[in-house]
Amino acid sequence: MTEIIDGNAVAEDVRAEVGDAVDELDEEGVTPTLATVLMSDDPASETYVSMKQNDCEEVGIDTVDVELDSDAPAEELYDTIDELNADDDVNGILVQMPVPDHVDDRRVLRSIDPEKDVDGLHPENIGRLVAGDARYKPCTPHGIQRLLAAADVETEGKDAVVVGRSRLVGKPMANLFIQYGEGGNATTTVCHSRTEDLAEKTRSADILVAAAGVPEMIDGSMVGEGAVVVDVGINQVDADNEKGYELVGDVDFESAKEKAAAITPVPGGVGPMTRAMLLYNTVNAAALQSGVESAL
Ligand SMILES: Nc1nc(=O)c2c([nH]1)NC[C@@H]1CN(c3ccc(C(=O)N[C@@H](CCC(=O)O)C(=O)O)cc3)C=[N+]21
Numbered sequence: 001m002t003e004i005i006d007g008n009a010v011a012e013d014v015r016a017e018v019g020d021a022v023d024e025l026d027e028e029g030v031t032p033t034l035a036t037v038l039m040s041d042d043p044a045s046e047t048y049v050s051m052k053q054n055d056c057e058e059v060g061i062d063t064v065d066v067e068l069d070s071d072a073p074a075e076e077l078y079d080t081i082d083e084l085n086a087d088d089d090v091n092g093i094l095v096q097m098p099v100p101d102h103v104d105d106r107r108v109l110r111s112i113d114p115e116k117d118v119d120g121l122h123p124e125n126i127g128r129l130v131a132g133d134a135r136y137k138p139c140t141p142h143g144i145q146r147l148l149a150a151a152d153v154e155t156e157g158k159d160a161v162v163v164g165r166s167r168l169v170g171k172p173m174a175n176l177f178i179q180y181g182e183g184g185n186a187t188t189t190v191c192h193s194r195t196e197d198l199a200e201k202t203r204s205a206d207i208l209v210a211a212a213g214v215p216e217m218i219d220g221s222m223v224g225e226g227a228v229v230v231d232v233g234i235n236q237v238d239a240d241n242e243k244g245y246e247l248v249g250d251v252d253f254e255s256a257k258e259k260a261a262a263i264t265p266v267p268g269g270v271g272p273m274t275r276a277m278l279l280y281n282t283v284n285a286a287a288l289q290s291g292v293e294s295a296l
Pocket of ligand 1: 047048051094095096097098119139140234247266267268269270271272274275
């Protein structure tokens with residue numbers, strides 16, 4: 001029987017742990033605060049940001065909610081970040097990606113105070129991650145590590161194949177897999193749009209992470225017998241429902257499930273874990289900035 005890895009359940013465990021850490025900080029007079037910045041009209045982005053705010057509320061993290069018109073001048077976003085950097089009440093800053101084309105997203109990530117960069121995407125934090133000295137692990141790869149650990153999936157000595165080389169997922173995921181320690185020590189291959197013989201490589205994976213952003217591109221014929229399949233895809237395809245779209249993963253679930261020993265679903269797999277690790281990083285940011293030791 002193929003194990004369906006339940007991201008909602010593991011995320012709930014993480015939130016409980018984070019909630020306890022928030023209570024401990026509270027006793028020291030520290031209330032972690034996350035600022036979310038949304039500059040987009042995309043309904044999915046709006047949904048994700050409001051889910052992140054609800055999660056914060058559930059565990060006792062305060063939120064500051066900034067929304068900018070998607071056609072506002074880029075300077076408005078840069079100024080917002082400067083203000084949030086200077087605001088001592090704000091511990092974490094999340095600028096929801098993607099930002100509009102007229103905004104320089106690299107500049108956005110560079111200008112967030114690295115100690116408030118709870119996404120872990122500032123160049124300094126990426127550098128520290130690669131050096132094996134992470135301050136905040138990027139939420140999605142961190143969440144995947146946590147999900148694999150909860151499912152008792154050993155990574156040491158295993159062949160991990162990451163499909164996709166994005167800043168948010170593929171690159172940091174591969175970096176975490178090759179690090180020493182728990183959730184690392186995997187022999188790691190990164191595949192991307194120019195990879196030749198992709199199916200041959202994905203079939204060789206003990207652990208296959210699909211993060212290319214292409215709906216259902218990984219089907220059963222590309223999955224090795226007994227592999228663990230992690231689907232990071234959150235592709236929107238048009239649907240005849242309230243939202244007008246439906247979430248589809250990068251994995252063709254039904255055919256991949258026939259081969260896999262364990263697989264994460266979409267929704268209910270990696271997505272909730274991404275949100276949970278954001279809470280985790282925000283608590284650690286508050287602890288770091290207040291000089292109180294974090295329980296996490
Ligand atoms: N600065 C930044 N940081 C991010 O971490 C970031 C970002 N920008 N931009 C977009 C991606 C995407 N992302 C998701 C988080 C949670 C779900 C999630 O919770 N999904 C639920 C379902 C959501 C639904 O029902 O629509 C699930 O898969 O079960 C999805 C996607 C974070 N991202």
